[in-house]
Amino acid sequence: MFQQILFTQLKWTRTLLLSMAVFTFAVPMLAWNVGGAGYNSRTIAPIAVMNGFATLSPFLVVSAWVLGFLLAALPWGADSQSRHVYALSLPISWQRYVSMRFSAGALTLLVPSLALWLGCLLVLAMIDVPESLRAYPGTLALRFLFGTLLAYSLSFLLQYVAGRRAAVTLLVLLVAVFGGFMLLSMTGNNYIADRIGNWFVEWPGPLSIFANEWRLIDV
């Protein structure tokens, strides 16, 4: 059963997964290129990669959000078009079906994460990392995986709880959040907004995975 669900998940999202895998594989090389002005030497290249990641890291975070969001939205859209007839006709409970659908989507997140890891290894094979620095290809790929998993989970929650009203619900939520922060700011209560924001981004807050910069090379 799970194999069938995984198969449909891959079928519906293969283009997205492949595009993201190509992008994430290219990110380390792009980072070297972006941060590489004046750093052509093999020994200085790690600093170029670091500079490049400082620039590209926000794009990687955004791509993790987009990927996670779409990976939940696309299969739900396909299921929704058939009014969930396929899901409800299966000889398993709805809870079990949703768990399997969630797990299948989460499993496919490995594809772009592995591509990122391989891209990192390729760049690291081309440069000399000095003794004072360390490379973290596995950590970076894991961070990306966790980031996409979180975005995927939130998107999955939105789709499966709000249903067809997911887009409107998301819009209302965004307006409420930004409106709330603006109201707090205008009334001189930024510290309350700071505390709320900190709760989200500090461990074990839901967005803590995005709190630190994503780096391939660090000290």
Added chain:
Amino acid sequence: MSESRVSRRLTWIVALAMGLVQAPLAAQTSAAPAHTSQPTSAELHARRIEFERIASARADSLKQLEADYQALFTDSIVAGGRTVRIIPGRLTADELDALREGLEAAEATLRSQFGNDLTLFRDTMRWRASVDKSTRYGRGLSVRTGQTWATRDPAWTLWQFSVRSEAIESIALNAAGRNFVENVPGLYQYTGGAFSLNVRGERLANAGRELALSWATVGRECAAGSPAACRAVLTVAPPDARLTTYFTPADYRAVVTSGELSRDADSTVFASKRRCLEGADTACVRVVEQLARVPDPFSGGLRATMIEHALRMGGTEGITRMRALPPGTPALQRAAALAGVSEDSLLRSWQTTLSRSVAASVPSPAPVGLATFGWAAIVLLAVTRKRP
């Protein structure tokens, strides 16, 4: 007169004065096409007299407002060896307690680390505290320090922070640290004023990061544990000796990227610079010889961490040892006396401390990974409770 009324009046007077000063200039600009002849010397003289009169009136108004504002600070509290002038009734009892507690805690910290003779940490600054509606902290405490009360005095500093004793302690310790580097000859220039007694792991980690990521080879070698390289890093070389002190030929391309070319540089030098940036090492050698100013690749903040480290190692006796040194003593020698160890030991100890702080600052993905799995599990649980 209330504080807000004074500040409102001040704003109006400044705006009015600026308008008066700018109005004749604007009139002159708009009338320029019609007047083809130059103004006569009598007209210029009259305008200068008018400008001076307006400027003088503005200065008098500001002076009067400042005096009115001073008159509001009629009360004071004494805590932690410091007198702070306050406006009666502006601070609540809790805020006054926080102010006292913070100042006393800072004093206790200083005494526990450096003994009872805190002369080098003292200043003659006057502190003035008032509570403002701060956009950042809701209700924030503003502390102004300065030799005089004039708000336009360049020696004035304004600190704004939340009314908590920890924040006040932190500010008092920062002030003590600044006094220390100002009172010891040469230390302010050496550290660039970036000295702090509030040393947190993050500050040390940033210094270690600066070394490890330096575009000067000597910085990276220091981060890797070479005392000789660390000695070079902590030496403040004069501008004409920076190239030989901090850089190797392998760094020249980075030096060319950030250095300034001499005004006399001709087109051949610019061509060499282009070739250097394209990868020709020999061209880089030629360009670095033509640089007007070779940048210092290390910040005062990095060097300040070494003085902070020496101060922590040496304590009270260290300060006595350091004070015995003649005024022209180099900073590294001064720091070694402060720490009570040899220069090489100090360098090794400082480098080890930075390395440990850096290692501790690199976040592990395990806790955030667990948190992410936890949130994902909560989501799954929530989703499976609902049917389509």
